[in-house]
Amino acid sequence: MSRQVLIEQSVGVDAFVSLLRAHAATIRQLNAKLSADHGLTLNDFEVLLRLSRAPDRRMRRVDLTQEVFLTPSGITRLLDGLERLGLVERGSCDSDRRVVYAVLTDAGLAKLREAATSHFAQVDEVFARFEETELTELTTLLSHLGDEVSAVDCDVAA
Amino acid sequence: MSRQVLIEQSVGVDAFVSLLRAHAATIRQLNAKLSADHGLTLNDFEVLLRLSRAPDRRMRRVDLTQEVFLTPSGITRLLDGLERLGLVERGSCDSDRRVVYAVLTDAGLAKLREAATSHFAQVDEVFARFEETELTELTTLLSHLGDEVSAVDCDVAA
DNA sequence: TCGCTACTATTGAGTACGCAAATAACTCTA
DNA sequence: TAGAGTTATTTGCGTACTCAATAGTAGCGA
Numbered sequence: 001m002s003r004q005v006l007i008e009q010s011v012g013v014d015a016f017v018s019l020l021r022a023h024a025a026t027i028r029q030l031n032a033k034l035s036a037d038h039g040l041t042l043n044d045f046e047v048l049l050r051l052s053r054a055p056d057r058r059m060r061r062v063d064l065t066q067e068v069f070l071t072p073s074g075i076t077r078l079l080d081g082l083e084r085l086g087l088v089e090r091g092s093c094d095s096d097r098r099v100v101y102a103v104l105t106d107a108g109l110a111k112l113r114e115a116a117t118s119h120f121a122q123v124d125e126v127f128a129r130f131e132e133t134e135l136t137e138l139t140t141l142l143s144h145l146g147d148e149v150s151a152v153d154c155d156v157a158a
Numbered sequence: 159m160s161r162q163v164l165i166e167q168s169v170g171v172d173a174f175v176s177l178l179r180a181h182a183a184t185i186r187q188l189n190a191k192l193s194a195d196h197g198l199t200l201n202d203f204e205v206l207l208r209l210s211r212a213p214d215r216r217m218r219r220v221d222l223t224q225e226v227f228l229t230p231s232g233i234t235r236l237l238d239g240l241e242r243l244g245l246v247e248r249g250s251c252d253s254d255r256r257v258v259y260a261v262l263t264d265a266g267l268a269k270l271r272e273a274a275t276s277h278f279a280q281v282d283e284v285f286a287r288f289e290e291t292e293l294t295e296l297t298t299l300l301s302h303l304g305d306e307v308s309a310v311d312c313d314v315a316a
Numbered sequence: 317t318c319g320c321t322a323c324t325a326t327t328g329a330g331t332a333c334g335c336a337a338a339t340a341a342c343t344c345t346a
Numbered sequence: 347t348a349g350a351g352t353t354a355t356t357t358g359c360g361t362a363c364t365c366a367a368t369a370g371t372a373g374c375g376a
Binding site: 032041042070071073074077078081096097098 | 361362363364365368370371372
């Protein structure tokens with residue numbers, strides 16, 4: 001008799017695996033299109049978008065790190081690229097000389113506008129298979145995972 | 159007057175952004191732990207797991223490609239690594255000499271067993287913030303994204 | 317004002333991929 | 347059975363990250 005089921009798994013693991021697959025499937029196609037059409041990474045786009053909404057179109061690197069969920073070095077390198085393209089430039093901070101702002105240039109804003117329409121359309125196309133209620137449901141569920149990793153600490157602190 | 163909202167976005171985009179964040183947050187911690195404790199990538203683990211469940215603990219590379227959602231080249235390189243560790247070995251196919259099987263070795267199975275317990279526990283810990291119904295809901299929603307990218311084609315074909 | 321710790325950002329080294337092209341083997345058609 | 351087209355896998359090359367270590371700055375207490 002052969003023990004077929006060697007490793008048992010749980011509901012959590014099922015959810016995790018589906019998250020991995022959903023992510024891979026989604027970003028592969030969206031990244032490919034965004035990159036082919038506009039020469040931007042998903043994260044490039046995300047950064048440009050955040051900057052466009054920030055006061056004075058500028059942000060500290062640390063804050064970008066939080067928003068797009070990259071490591072500090074990831075952000076520096078990403079911004080290096082955008083800087084080479086002239087889409088972002090560096091700005092200094094008078095009150096704290098450690099920080100260097102990422103500032104969205106006019107070219108950056110133009111590029112963002114150019115890319116946004118088709119990109120958002122493609123995103124919506126991918127998510128068109130959902131009803132509107134499913135979509136908000138999905139968003140809130142996923143937000144629990146992304147919003148505060150330190151939820152465990154909260155239990156203790158509270 | 160300054161136009162604050164330069165770029166408008168949709169419900170689909172919100173869902174997409176939360177997917178990105180949820181994925182990044184989740185795999186960062188789980189990957190770090192799995193890698194530190196057992197020297198395995200999430201995808202390494204996933205591959206070992208699939209192999210352990212396959213008949214004769216062997217699979218074609220093409221099929222692994224589908225299951226873990228990597229490109230063919232990604233799979234070859236991932237298996238290269240596992241092979242170097244002695245966790246997987248190559249097997250040939252008599253009926254089709256193009257295919258080379260990935261075969262889980264005894265060492266590979268042992269490694270998987272060793273890693274599985276703590277890894278699954280960590281996954282469950284991450285997903286513990288959800289109720290059981292939320293968890294299944296999340297899983298089914300995400301499955302729509304991962305299960306068939308060719309859903310668009312189906313409309314035409316059907 | 318000296319040090320101490322905490323924070324911001326960058327750099328060096330390494331890795332896990334992806335894409336496109338190449339190779340080899342299979343299959344089908346005429 | 348020759349050829350064309352398809353499929354399975356690998357390889358070259360490039361890239362978008364990560365981690366660990368570093369440097370410069372800030373702010374604090376003694």
